[in-house]
Amino acid sequence: MSLIVDIIQTNLLSPMILFFLMGILAVIVNSDLKVPEAFYSGYTMIILFTIGIKGGVELKTVSFFTMLPSIGAALFLSILMLFITYGLLKRVFRFDTTNSLAIAAHYGSVSAVTFVAALGFLEKMGIPYESYISAILVVMEGPAIIGAIILYKLMNKENQTSNPSGIGHAFKEAFFGKSIFLLIGGIFIGLVASEDGLEKIKPLFGDLFYGILCIFLLHLGMIATQQMKKLKGFRITSFLFAFILPLVGGFIGVTVASLIGMSSGGAFMLGILTASSSYIAAPAAIEQAIPEANPGLYLGSSLGLTLPFNLIIGIPLFFWFSSIF
Template structure:
């Protein structure tokens, strides 16, 4: 217990978490602090490109066969979390089928911000992790979203329903899930990092490298504000109905560490796999679900993923996942 408290204390004092907490405080005290939307788009692009470029550079030294176990594990974990999330929110928390599939899509997908916070934590404690984990992030983004929408459409057809929205077609959904802005920027960054000349990468290092953690801190300040605003919008709802937002990260993260250990990942790699499995999407999933499952409540799926699970993982999940990993290695 002393070890996990020590890890949690160290995590809380990291600049990224402190910026996130400042964002929460800004909303709680009704500060007039605002982040211009243009800035948000700009630093989101920098963060996602930087993750991708770093991963692409590291992929030069990794064979596909070396990645194969992690790729299979990533797809398996994504699909597994989809069904675990659906079962919990439908059977235990009694949400409607429509909202259950929408929520499950978010918890089967992943959060890039939680991933980056986990990488930063490992860098701080000087723990090695596999270079290809950025590619695993990309792989885990889409499968659960697609499957959730397919099962929802099967349910609609079975019950004689019909959705004439052209943006809800499976082709459009696949495009949104696998080539939405977050995935596109990550894939683009990986491609650039993989094929670009080293001297060219050195020239862009000041923006896509040196400034990365500073930009990330401002991003987390903004995320803290948005997360708190999402929670405030849920004030009229029964808080106990959203306990799944804390249960699912613990389940997913614990299973992620175990699977990472079984397939032979390092301590750091298993920790990152736990973070991905225990996280919830609030960029790619909402964009696809809004179009494909319009009857689902965005306040529920976005409020839980962004307003509850993201803060939980940044403050509690990261030290917990790392502690579980250290128990196995």
């Protein structure tokens, strides 16, 4: 128990977590601090490009067949979390079908910021991990989003004529939307660019990365708190799923990764990905394909509750679990 307490304390004192907590505090005390929307878009592009470029460079030394078991596990976990989330929300928390599927799309997908924070944690601890882990992030981004929207269309056939482009838009957002496009683009650049060329862009997509990420997390802390303030009229117990699902996903993810032979660091990363929830790709697709869903519910739970839970508790907890599995 003392080990996990020490790990949590170390994680809490990391600059990324402290910046996120500052963002929360800024909204609580009604500070006039604001981050321009253009800056937010720029931060997102740099972060996703950097993840992709780093993954592409590392993929140069890995064969596709080496990745296959992990890719299969990632697809399985993504769809599994879609159905676990839907079942939990529908049967236990008594959410309606529309909001259950919308939220399930988010929890079956993944969070790039949680992924980066977990990587930073591993590097700080000096723990190695599979070099292709960025590719697993890409694999887990879209399947649950597509699955949730297809299920929504099948369960609401009478509404299909009112929004016939929903599934097509979902495929576009899940596989060619901003986040996935930037990740894939970054991986391609990392794979084919020369070492000299990559060295020239290192100051922006390397040296400055964690500083930019800290400012991004400050902004996310503000957005998360603002989203939670909008959720009036709901009982606190209605959002317990936002803490239950990352626990379920994290422990299942670490277990599956360990069973297929991934390293301790790799198992931790697959666990934290399974525990995370999307707030970039999923909202863009769900807003268009399932417009009846409440954005406050899926953004408030994913960004306002699950993201901080994983950053503060999930990362050290799943690291501890992966180290003893």
